[in-house]
Amino acid sequence: MGKVSNKTYESLLERLIRIIHEEPYDRESYVDLICEICYIYRLAKGETEFYRTPMFEQRGEGEVFCDFDNGRADKVVLKIRIVSATKAVIIGTLYEEAKAEERSEEEILQLDTMLRLILGFVSRMRLLRKIEEFGFSDLDGFHNFRAFARYLDIENSEYRLGGKVAFHIDLHNFTIVNQEIGRENGDLVLRNYYNLLQEAICGMGIVARLGGDKFIGVFDKGLEERVYEVFSGVPVAYDEEGRKKIIISAAAGVYVLPRPFMMRMYGDIMDKIMLAGNIAKNANGGSIVFYDEKMKAEINNIKKVQSSFRQALKKEEFQVYYQPKVDIEKGVLTGAEALCRWIKDGEVIPPMKFIPILEMNTYICDLDFYMLDHVCAHIRKWLDEGRGAVRVSVNFSRKHMVDIDLVDHIIEVIDKHNVPHEYIEIELTETTTDVLFSDLRRIVNGLQEQGVWTAVDDFGVGYSSLNLIREIPWNVLKVDKSIVPMDDGNSDSVSNKMFGHVISLAGDIGLQCVIEGVETEKQLEILKQNNCRIVQGFYFDKPLPLEEFETRIDRKTYIV
Ligand code: C2E
Ligand code: MG
Ligand code: MG
Numbered sequence: 001m002g003k004v005s006n007k008t009y010e011s012l013l014e015r016l017i018r019i020i021h022e023e024p025y026d027r028e029s030y031v032d033l034i035c036e037i038c039y040i041y042r043l044a045k046g047e048t049e050f051y052r053t054p055m056f057e058q059r060g061e062g063e064v065f066c067d068f069d070n071g072r073a074d075k076v077v078l079k080i081r082i083v084s085a086t087k088a089v090i091i092g093t094l095y096e097e098a099k100a101e102e103r104s105e106e107e108i109l110q111l112d113t114m115l116r117l118i119l120g121f122v123s124r125m126r127l128l129r130k131i132e133e134f135g136f137s138d139l140d141g142f143h144n145f146r147a148f149a150r151y152l153d154i155e156n157s158e159y160r161l162g163g164k165v166a167f168h169i170d171l172h173n174f175t176i177v178n179q180e181i182g183r184e185n186g187d188l189v190l191r192n193y194y195n196l197l198q199e200a201i202c203g204m205g206i207v208a209r210l211g212g213d214k215f216i217g218v219f220d221k222g223l224e225e226r227v228y229e230v231f232s233g234v235p236v237a238y239d240e241e242g243r244k245k246i247i248i249s250a251a252a253g254v255y256v257l258p259r260p261f262m263m264r265m266y267g268d269i270m271d272k273i274m275l276a277g278n279i280a281k282n283a284n285g286g287s288i289v290f291y292d293e294k295m296k297a298e299i300n301n302i303k304k305v306q307s308s309f310r311q312a313l314k315k316e317e318f319q320v321y322y323q324p325k326v327d328i329e330k331g332v333l334t335g336a337e338a339l340c341r342w343i344k345d346g347e348v349i350p351p352m353k354f355i356p357i358l359e360m361n362t363y364i365c366d367l368d369f370y371m372l373d374h375v376c377a378h379i380r381k382w383l384d385e386g387r388g389a390v391r392v393s394v395n396f397s398r399k400h401m402v403d404i405d406l407v408d409h410i411i412e413v414i415d416k417h418n419v420p421h422e423y424i425e426i427e428l429t430e431t432t433t434d435v436l437f438s439d440l441r442r443i444v445n446g447l448q449e450q451g452v453w454t455a456v457d458d459f460g461v462g463y464s465s466l467n468l469i470r471e472i473p474w475n476v477l478k479v480d481k482s483i484v485p486m487d488d489g490n491s492d493s494v495s496n497k498m499f500g501h502v503i504s505l506a507g508d509i510g511l512q513c514v515i516e517g518v519e520t521e522k523q524l525e526i527l528k529q530n531n532c533r534i535v536q537g538f539y540f541d542k543p544l545p546l547e548e549f550e551t552r553i554d555r556k557t558y559i560v
Contacts, residue, residue, distance in 0.1 A: 016117060042103065047093050048092045049062055077111070082123075092116075151206040152269065156262070165224060165255070200230050201217065204220040228288060252287070305354050313366060318367065319340070322337070322546070322549035329560075337393045382553060394425070395429075400443075407446035410426065425475070444472050444474060448475075453476065458480040460498075474511060475511070480516055483502070484523060512533075515534070
């Protein structure tokens, strides 16, 4: 074979430029062209290497791509090493066979030009891949929402979504897992659980992390059994050898996409799996809840609440109701809990109808601060009127935990009204399985340093961790109505015994106990026998509107 003609070279060059600049990149035409070039220039092998930095190059840790190899490579014909602007090292090497006809100087120059073009291209492609990896995965390397959304877009454009199964899961008790085996091992559990899910889906779908211990995904019909098994509980390893294992299960919301299915927006899928997931989460125990059309009304309700919230807040439609706390030893009013009511078109809407919805995003945080602001204004008014104000507890959602400046924000509001800090108590609920212990400790400590009281709410519901009351310096333990003894005369029941122990334990470590949900005289008797002192319940008063509560402040006493 003789010298490659200029015409051939120019045509190869033109095709190469076109392929490497064309969008989308066509891998097949690229490889075909490389083979053709190698054949025309009598090469046995062409190879490119990519190293992220010169240090990686020294250690030999990089990626090698061999685009052509006839298996008879012998001598190096041309080797080019370039360092990109981002310090990546890209090396291209061309080999010839032992007895191949030599290339002219001009031919080597032509190869040099083409190889440089190819190296620039490899560098750009690698960079794009990296950008893509960052764009579609979170800092821990899990697929993120964007990866999930891209998957949906692609499948949707090919009309392939119908019949697939979408899900949202929230791992059970993950805070406790973290507490028990440590944060680092907890991370490993997350990673391994994600891997188990991916194995179950085996490439026929996608799993992505929404954040924390929450995942979403879609998979093909037929894989249900394998995937649901992972939701229901599987042993997950948390050491390198895979010997230490912990059972992990999840609350799952599942939506089986109808056939045919056309997605107009991500909400068509997200709303449904989130809603079913929420129901699963509140259903206690390892449960899978399937979305069905009856839940549609609920979705509409959620949208209605969320879209009218801002305006309602502005129009002051939310009102503070006060439920008295009574000292049953002295028969006097000793405090109150602020409970929110939404007064809409003359109707009083109870919190359970809107608080869980506002907790789906951060609206709840605005509402809690609105409540705190109004409570402070009322306390200031009572103090100014010489009415004998009492300490008021305000509920703060777990959604605040991520706010590092939460303590400062609370103090700012209290100080704005010039209210002495000890008049405010912040109630945080103990069923916060997804809130990290350390965050809770930081917040409670911070409030305490400022003289603001703190209470752990709903103690006895769900997983009542003793660590929670041993390691965090709360002022008050609010015992939930579910473990308050019933007046059925069964004083030997397990819950009665548990109740007695909780009360004496709290007393031992200097925690004030407030018993919630007391409705009958008989219950009151039992509480007295157990040395309980502060009681909040319908027996004394329901949550009252401001004016009515003020009559209780003025009266001060209760018959006990
Ligand atoms: P919670 O903080 O545990 O409040 C106590 C709930 O028990 C109140 O329900 C109260 O009306 C009810 N209760 C009190 N005594 C009795 C009784 O003797 N028998 C029975 N059956 N129930 C009694 P409510 O007002 O419906 O509030 C429900 C939950 O909504 C609250 O539970 C709290 O978690 C949440 N919530 C209310 N207002 C706010 C708020 O401003 N912010 C936040 N984040 N959550 C709030
Ligand atoms: Mg409360
Ligand atoms: Mg409570």
